[in-house]
Amino acid sequence: MSTAKTLRIxxxxxxxxxxxxxxxxxxxxxxxxxxxxxxPEVVYHHPGKPFPKDIDMIVGGGGQDSGQEKVExxxxxxxxxxxxxxxxxxxxxxxxxxxxxxxxxxKTADGKTIPGIGIFxxxxxxxxxxxxxxxTLDTPFGxxxxxxxxxxxxxxxxxxxxFGKVLKGAGNNQKDNFEGAVYNNVYGTYLHGSLLPxxxxxxxxxxxxxxxxxxxxxxxxxxxxxxxxxxxxxxRKRPR
Ligand code: GLN
Numbered sequence: 001m002s003t004a005k006t007l008r009i010x011x012x013x014x015x016x017x018x019x020x021x022x023x024x025x026x027x028x029x030x031x032x033x034x035x036x037x038x039x040p041e042v043v044y045h046h047p048g049k050p051f052p053k054d055i056d057m058i059v060g061g062g063g064q065d066s067g068q069e070k071v072e073x074x075x076x077x078x079x080x081x082x083x084x085x086x087x088x089x090x091x092x093x094x095x096x097x098x099x100x101x102x103x104x105x106x107k108t109a110d111g112k113t114i115p116g117i118g119i120f121x122x123x124x125x126x127x128x129x130x131x132x133x134x135x136t137l138d139t140p141f142g143x144x145x146x147x148x149x150x151x152x153x154x155x156x157x158x159x160x161x162x163f164g165k166v167l168k169g170a171g172n173n174q175k176d177n178f179e180g181a182v183y184n185n186v187y188g189t190y191l192h193g194s195l196l197p198x199x200x201x202x203x204x205x206x207x208x209x210x211x212x213x214x215x216x217x218x219x220x221x222x223x224x225x226x227x228x229x230x231x232x233x234x235x236r237k238r239p240r
Pocket of ligand 1: 019062063064065068095096097098149150151152153
């Protein structure tokens with residue numbers, strides 16, 4: 001279906017990279033797009049398949065190291081297309097495993113190096129302990145709340161902007177207090193949860209960026225976020 005206000009959302013590798021409810025990010029963008037008067041259309045990219053055209057937003061999730069190995073060859077093949085969409089300001093949100101592979105590489109605990117596509121000037125090395133638990137961030141979109149579970153510790157080049165500062169939790173690497181990375185409208189983060197249902201301000205920002213790019217304006221409607229607000233209150237009180 002195609003209307004003047006259609007937003008085409010691409011989910012990358014839904015079978016291999018989709019853990020801790022990351023699919024909820026796609027569902028949230030679909031539902032909120034509808035609430036704001038847009039028509040969402042969701043398409044998928046699977047390893048070895050042609051990369052879909054006319055994409056307005058891209059969502060990718062986390063996965064085990066083995067899942068990352070399954071998509072590595074294909075990701076390198078579609079890397080140029082992802083770079084040109086990133087340079088063309090397509091909003092993207094990449095969680096955990098795909099965040100790592102949007103950097104230069106992830107070196108796993110087994111000593112394997114899984115190459116990434118380098119949209120983020122960042123590299124990731126497996127650390128001695130998994131970083132697990134509830135996490136809150138201070139970001140330009142207010143307080144962002146989620147859940148992290150990763151062995152990889154990510155270090156950003158000095159020129160790369162983080163997504164936020166860690167208020168509670170580990171974040172990129174436990175050391176520099178940064179979480180995630182940003183390039184144009186591309187956001188990488190370790191936050192599962194799912195991320196977007198509990199963080200509607202950030203979800204709407206992604207929709208705003210997509211609508212501005214496609215229609216030169218974003219027309220938002222009133223949305224009742226009382227359930228999301230309650231979820232945020234509960235999540236914020238959870239122990240690490
Ligand atoms: N396998 C990666 C790691 O452990 C990513 C984990 C994830 O996506 N949750 O660091």
